[in-house]
Amino acid sequence: MTQIAEIGRDPDAFEAFYTEHIERIQRFVARRVDDPYLAADLTADVFLAAIDAAAGYRANLGTPIGWLYGIARNVVSAEKRRHARELRANQRISGRRLLTADDVTRLEERIDAEASARALLQAMGELPDGERAALELVALDGLSPADAAHVLGIRLTAFRVRLHRARGRLRSQSLHLAPTPTEMTS
């Protein structure tokens, strides 16, 4: 496994980390945005943020994937707060400018493949924020409860309570959960 601290210093260490996680991060993003160009920008942003944050990684704060998902969550939430695409002021790499027509087609396919996950997310929109975040990370992103608790910065017991409440609330609202994404089982 890659030493996380190294990815901010050593391009080869970064490459190993990137190769290991790019697919997951692209899926994570595709579950949350439906524009391939924005997805490309956000994917670049997640890895840039990881490079910047690498020196602060501590193993006791969770596994690398939990850590990276925490970063990805922040990047996607920041995007939701951002005023407009044109205001992507601090962006050092413009992901969308790297896209060819073929890439766009592939990204669209990936986004289509995650359509049911996005529908589920929308259904979960009625839940209180904390509960929704808990369910999102476990049911959609396939994190272990321990990792998801780290991502949210809460204790595992508190996390389990949230998860339990979220599931109960969904059932009481008789919301139908869309088919589970395949990644969940992996």
Place this chain on the structure above:
Amino acid sequence: MNTFEDKLLTELRTVVAERPVDIRRKRPKRVLVGIAACLTLAAGTAVAVPVLGSSSPAYAVTTQPDGTVQVKIYRLQEAKELEKRLKAAGVPAEVNFLPKGQTCRRTPGGKPPAGDRAGLGIVVKRDDRAATMVLHPADYRGNTLLLEGSGSVPTDRYDSPTFSLVSRVRTGTFGPCVPVDAVKLPVPLR
């Protein structure tokens, strides 16, 4: 090969390689910026436009041996000069630099050329100093590059870039740039 993922990896590797080991290297790095700018001038192929009150060029347009046109933008200044330079290099362009938070509204808006949705192979790279675009003049027969920058440029190597560039390629009739406040991005998720 050479998919989005490959290109992103290449860019990110560069970011990692260029990260400062120690923030105290700030001053020497600034000197390096100056040297890089001088080298560009010394190469003779670049046309650099010095801006009043500033010793470094706002942009550079270079026709490369393979026929592509490389545009480096250091600061959002001298839009009309840049436009003329691009035209001379075979890329009809309209350049507008706007205050942060603004964008151009055009009526009519023109049409994207048929085919490539990704913008006629414009490659934009940006580092802390400049945004670099590589353009193929052959792509611009009958088309116009609409280049829109907003914000300002860092004054220091370690400032974050504070401008954004939006490039569009349009054909057909489009109106002049009317600056308006940038609209909110539609958010798919609450």
